[in-house]
Amino acid sequence: MDTSQRIVFKNCAILNADNGKVASGKVVVVVGRHIESVQDQAAVAPSLLKEAIDVAGLTVMPGMIDCHVHVMASDMNLARNASMPNMLACFRAIPILRGMLSRGFTTVRDAGGADWTLSQATDTGLVAGPRIFPSGRALSQTGGHGDMRARSDIIEPCACSNRLGNIARVVDGVDAVRLAVREEIQKGATQIKIMASGGVASPNDPIHYLGYSEDEIRAIVAEADAAGTYVMAHAYTPRAIQRAVRCGVRTIEHGNLLDAETARIMVEHGAFLVPTAVTYEALANDGPRFGFPQELMPKIDGVRSAGKRALAIAQEAGLPMAFGSDLLGQCHDQQANELKIRSDVLGNLEAVRAATTVAARVLNQPDTLGVVKAGAFADLLFVDGNPMEDINALLDQGSRLTAIMKNGEWIKNGLVPLR
Numbered sequence: 001m002d003t004s005q006r007i008v009f010k011n012c013a014i015l016n017a018d019n020g021k022v023a024s025g026k027v028v029v030v031v032g033r034h035i036e037s038v039q040d041q042a043a044v045a046p047s048l049l050k051e052a053i054d055v056a057g058l059t060v061m062p063g064m065i066d067c068h069v070h071v072m073a074s075d076m077n078l079a080r081n082a083s084m085p086n087m088l089a090c091f092r093a094i095p096i097l098r099g100m101l102s103r104g105f106t107t108v109r110d111a112g113g114a115d116w117t118l119s120q121a122t123d124t125g126l127v128a129g130p131r132i133f134p135s136g137r138a139l140s141q142t143g144g145h146g147d148m149r150a151r152s153d154i155i156e157p158c159a160c161s162n163r164l165g166n167i168a169r170v171v172d173g174v175d176a177v178r179l180a181v182r183e184e185i186q187k188g189a190t191q192i193k194i195m196a197s198g199g200v201a202s203p204n205d206p207i208h209y210l211g212y213s214e215d216e217i218r219a220i221v222a223e224a225d226a227a228g229t230y231v232m233a234h235a236y237t238p239r240a241i242q243r244a245v246r247c248g249v250r251t252i253e254h255g256n257l258l259d260a261e262t263a264r265i266m267v268e269h270g271a272f273l274v275p276t277a278v279t280y281e282a283l284a285n286d287g288p289r290f291g292f293p294q295e296l297m298p299k300i301d302g303v304r305s306a307g308k309r310a311l312a313i314a315q316e317a318g319l320p321m322a323f324g325s326d327l328l329g330q331c332h333d334q335q336a337n338e339l340k341i342r343s344d345v346l347g348n349l350e351a352v353r354a355a356t357t358v359a360a361r362v363l364n365q366p367d368t369l370g371v372v373k374a375g376a377f378a379d380l381l382f383v384d385g386n387p388m389e390d391i392n393a394l395l396d397q398g399s400r401l402t403a404i405m406k407n408g409e410w411i412k413n414g415l416v417p418l419r
Contacts, residue, residue: 005031005032005408006029006030006031006036006051007029007030007031007053007408008027008028008029008030008048008049008051008052008053009027009028009029009030009052009053009055009060010027010041010044010049010052010053010054010055010056011024011025011041011054011055011056012024012025012026012027012028012041012055012060013026013055013058013059013060014026014028014038014059014060014061014372015059015060015061015352015372015383015386015387015388017061017062017352017353017356017357017370017371018353018356018357019349020348020349020352020388022059022386022388025040025041025042026038026039026040026041026060027039027040027041027044027048027049027052028060028372028380029048030378030380030405030408031408032378032408033377033378033407033408034375034376034377034378034408035372035373035374035375035376035377035378036374037374038372038373038374053415055382055415057384058382058383058384058402059382059383059385059386059387059393060372060380060381060382060383061352061356061372061380061381061383061387062356062369062370062371062372062376062379062380062381063104063105063106063107063130063369063377063379063380063381063404063405063406064103064104064105064106064107064323064355064356064359064381064394065105065106065107065108065109065322065323065355065356065359065360065363065369065370066100066105066107066108066109066130066323066324066325066335066355066359067108067109067251067274067322067323067324067359067362067363068109068111068253068274068276068324068325068326069100069108069109069110069111069324069325069326069327069335070110070111070112070113070114070167070326070327070328071093071096071097071100071108071110071113071114071118071129071132072089072093072110072113072114072118072164072165072167073113073165073167073327073328073329074089074092074093074096074165074329075165075291075328075329076287076290076291076292076328076329076330076331077291077292077293077329078167078201078202078328079203079293080291081165081166081167081328081329082163082165082166082167083163083165084163084164084165086163086164086165089163089164089165090118090164093114093118094127094128094129096332097122097127097128097129097130098128098129099332099333099335099397100129100130100332100335101128101129101130101404101406101411102397102398102404102411102412103335103336103397103398103401104336104381104394104398104401104404105130105335105355106130106131106377106379106404106406106411107130107131107132107133107359107363107369107379108130108131108132108133109132109133109135109190109191109232109359109362109363110132110133110134110135111135111138111167111193111232111234111253111324111326112135112136112137112138112146112167112168112193113137113164113165113166113167114132114134114135114136115134115136115187115188115189116134116136116187116188116189117188118132118134119131119132119133119134119188123407125409128411130406131377131379131406131407133190133191133363134188134189134190135184135189135190135191135192135193135232136184136187136188136189136192137166137167137168137169137184138167138168138169138193138194138195138234139168139169139171139177139180139181139184139192139193139194139195139212139220140168140169140170140171140194140195140211141170141171141172141195141211141212141216142170142172143204143205143209144170144195144198144202144205144209144211144212145168145195145197145198145199145201145202145205145211145234146167146168146169146170146195146202147168147170147202147204147205168195172216173216174215174216174219177212177216177219177220177223178219178220178222178223181220181223181224181227182223182227185223185224185227185229189229190229191224191229191230191231191232192220192223192224192229192230192231192232193231193232193233193234193253194211194212194217194220194231194232194233194234194244194249195211195212195233195234196210196211196212196217196233196234196235196240196241196243196244196249197209197210197211197234197235197236197237197240198211198236199234199236199299200280200283200296200299200300200303201283201292201296201328202296203293203295203296206299207236207237207257207299207302207303208237208239210239210240210243211234211235211240214243214247217231217233217243217244217247217248217249218247218248221247221248221249222248225248230249230250230251231248231249231250231251232249232250232251232252232253232274233249233251233252233253234253234254235252235253235254235255236254236255236256236257236303237257238257238258238259238261238262241255241258241262241265241266242262242265245265245266245269245271246265246269249271250270250271250272251271251272251273251274251322251362252266252271252272252273252274253274253276253324253326254274254275254276254303254307254324254326255273255274255275255310255314256275256280256303256304256306256307256310257303257306257310258273258310258313258314259313260313260316260317263313263314263316263317263319264317266317266319267317267318267319271319272319272320272321272322272358272361272362273310273314273319273320273321273322274321274322274323274324274362275307275310275311275314275321275324275342276307276324276325276326276338277307277308277311277338277341277342278325278326278327278334278335278337278338278341279325279326279327279328279331280300280303280304280307281304281334281337281341282327282328282331282334283297283300283328283331284297284300284301284304286330286331287300290329290330290331291329292328292329308341308345311341311342311345311346312345312346315345315346315350320358320361321342321350321354321358322354322355322358322359322361322362323338323339323342323351323354323355323358323359324338325338333397336394336395336396336397336398337395339351339352339355339391339394339395340391340392340395342354343391348387348388348389348390348391349388351391352387352388352391352394355370356370356371357370357371358370377406377407378405378406378407378408379405379406379407380403380404380405381401381403381404381405382401382402382403382404382414382415383400383401383402384400384401384402385400398412402414402415403415
C-alpha cells in the first residue's frame with residue numbers, strides 16, 4: 001500500500017456513536033480512502049507520532065449519513081421543479097451537495113432524483129458533495145405521490161423520466177413495475193423507492209390514499225431482491241406502513257402517523273423507520289414564502305405534530321430509526337436541525353446513532369460507514385465539543401466542525417499544524 005498518502009492523527013478522543021462513549025488517547029492512521037488503523041497512543045512507535053497531527057481538545061467522530069434527501073429538488077414546488085430544464089436542474093444541485101458536505105454529512109441516500117452519474121461526480125471529486133446512494137426515479141402509480149400532473153391535464157404518457165428535476169416516474173401494473181425496477185437498477189440505483197401512500201407535496205393524493213396494489217409492491221420487492229437490493233417506501237398511515245412491510249419493504253420513509261401496533265409489526269419484520277421531522281417544520285414555517293403551493297399547506301398540519309409522537313412510539317417499540325431530512329428548495333440548509341428535533345424527543349445518543357451506525361445499517365455498510373475503525377472509509381469529523389453533551393456542536397451549518405474529511409481527503413481543514 002502506498003503510504004505516501006498517509007495521514008496520522010494523535011491525541012484522538014473518538015466518539016463511539018453506538019454507545020455514546022469517548023475513547024481518549026488514540027491514534028488514527030489514514031491511508032488513501034480508508035482508515036488503516038486505530039491504536040492506543042501508548043503502543044504507537046514514536047517515529048509515527050512525529051508526523052502526526054495533534055487533535056487534542058476535539059472529538060473525532062464518523063462523518064454523518066442522511067438517509068432521505070432529494071438533492072435535485074432545488075425548488076420548493078415539486079411540480080415546478082419537475083419542469084425545470086435539465087442543465088439548470090443539475091447546476092442548482094451543486095450548492096445543495098456542497099452544503100450537505102460542509103455540515104458534516106459525508107454520505108446521503110437520495111430518495112428520488114439523483115442517479116448514478118451524479119453519484120460518480122461526487123465520488124470522483126468532479127463535484128464537491130457527499131457519497132450518494134441513488135434511488136434513481138421513485139416509482140409512483142397514476143395519481144400517486146409522484147404524479148405531479150394537475151387534474152386539468154390530459155392523461156397521456158408521462159414524460160417524467162425525461163426531466164432531471166422530476167424525482168419520480170409514473171408506472172402502473174405488475175409487469176410495468178417489474179420493468180421499471182430493472183431499468184432503475186440498470187441505470188445504477190442502489191435501492192428502489194416507491195410511493196406507498198399519499199403525500200404532502202403532491203396535488204391529487206390525500207395522505208390516507210394507498211399507493212400501489214399489494215401485487216405490484218410484491219413484484220417491486222421481488223425484482224429488487226433479485227438484484228441484491230431492497231425497497232424503501234414513502235408511507236404515512238398505519239395501514240400503508242403495515243401493508244408495505246408485510247409485502248417485503250425494508251425501510252419506511254416518514255411514518256408520521258405510526259402507532260404502537262404498526263411499530264411492533266415493523267420490528268417483527270426487521271424493518272427500519274426513517275423519520276423526516278424537520279421537513280414539516282420547514283414547510284410550515286418557510287413553505288409559503290419560498291413557493292410551496294398554498295393549497296397543499298393544510299396537508300402539513302395533519303402530519304407535523306404526529307411525526308414527533310411517532311419518534312417516541314418507535315423508540316418505545318425498539319424500532320431502529322435512521323436519520324432523514326427530506327428538505328426541498330431553499331430549506332436544505334436546515335438539514336442538521338433534524339438532530340435537534342431528535343435529541344429533544346429521544347436524547348443526544350439516539351440522534352447521533354440515527355445519523356451514523358443505524359444509517360450505515362440501512363445502507364448495508366455497517367463496517368465501512370458510520371464508524372471510526374480500521375477498514376472503514378476515512379470519513380471523519382473533528383468536532384469542537386462533544387455531541388453527547390451538546391448536540392449544538394453539530395448544528396449551525398457545521399461552524400463547530402474544525403475539520404471534515406471524506407474518503408481521506410480534506411473538505412475543511414482548521415487543524416494546525418498540517419504536515
